[in-house]
Amino acid sequence: MATMNPLQRKNLKVVLPCIAVIGIMLVLVAYSPTLYRLFCAATGFAGTTQRADSDSGSVSKRTISVQFDSNVAPELPWRFEPVQRDVKVHLGEQKLVFFTAENLSDQVVVGHASFNVTPQTAGIYFNKIQCFCFDDERLNAHEKVDMPVVFFVDPALASDPETLGVGTITLSYTFFRAAHPENPKDLSRFTAAAEPDPARGQLLFEQRCAACHGLEVNQAGPMLGGVFGRKAGSADGYNYSSALREVDVRWTGDNLERWLTDPRKFKPGTRMPVRVIEPSARRDIIAYLQQESRITNTGAQARSVTQSPADSNRKTGASLEVPIRPDVRLVGQVPQ
Template identity: 45%
Template sequence: MTTATLERKNTRTAMFAFLGALAMLGLGYAAVPLYDLFCRVTGFGGTTQRASESDAAIAERLAQSAGGKTISIRFDASTARDMPWSFKPAQVTDTVQIGVRDMATYVARNDSGETVTGTASFNVEPEQAGRYFNKIQCFCFTEQTLKPGQEVHMPVLYYVDPKALNDPNMDGVEQITLSYTFHRTEAASAN
């Protein structure tokens, strides 16, 4: 084997190694948005669905075929350790008709002496219910800023998709828990 042939093989091997490393780096950056998309589509990990008003109207029409079946919704609230807010649901449980829009309200109060901005992460339990729990409007879609001592009532407009009644994984589910945790958003908080 000549030196020129060996150099071409080494160059080609180095190029493949570089392209492989570049592809792995790209997949690393794409992993988070792809996982987020997967969770939103499948409801994996209790990820709720985001619905429009027209989706809710369709679900309400489907609810008529659900025969007025109801399900209990439990509301849960917490804050991260560094979040100086009081945060709780206005009502701990509610019984709702499947397919019909309902509204829950959460109450947040800034207990600190500074303006604080936060964002809420959310989850639904049991996990398999996430794909059927649809939020139409939610305070969790945007950052929330509260001045010192300010208290706000934050609504969540939602419905449970009637398709849940046809899913064998939902058999025996009598209650769905909607949990929120508020986290401080440092970049947007005023000090």
């Protein structure tokens, strides 16, 4: 095998580092949009808001005004505007607002929303739990939909020297036509006539509830498998508040709807600290729990055929309460 002469080896030492540098530059160029988005999301740079599965668990007495701005790119044949122009919220308080989108064309169109807040220093403290801006969104011809946004402003905003004087935050969206849609979601899921979607409910449950609730075992909150038809406060081995142990309620779809809307209004004295304030999210989480209850109950009936009388007399049940834990942020917890 021929060996390289000294000049060839010298040239190789120059060429190889140059090729490596060029390769690194090409990778950076290819992934720069993704890297930039990750940087903005982590730092709140340029007013980029944060994404959260739950709120901070505390609500401040301080209030702040949040205003809403909407824009549509020229190539997108949609009308897009906020239902409300501004709201007052306490720091840490979950808030539900709506934006209306209407497709003015005769064709199905997929759009994607960009977003930011001003002043830009507030971006790191503005958290969205539910937003149409998370995905490409499909709107049918001449369809009109009210799209929910669930957000909260972190109470830490009040202690940051750069945001001490902030009294108003403006949340701005611009909708563009999606050039290369990636698994677009159908905005019709937000309409009142939409059928309950257990599959979406499972995703919401995993995102918002599974940190504290299991289907078959108690965790920080009681188990939720087979919750439909069970008496509140009756899951084996779970330490409920006296308020929920004493309430004479069985979990039906209507009772779960009332519970998730406002647990402490449903039963004063309960320890459940959070609400699911978006109607379509409640609808789909309940549909998922109902589906899982059918599976759980069917399995229990099958097991009872082979169980001894002593085994079959075991007490079962579930409820929806979960204690406040300082190390777990809760959102959308559901009855068990």
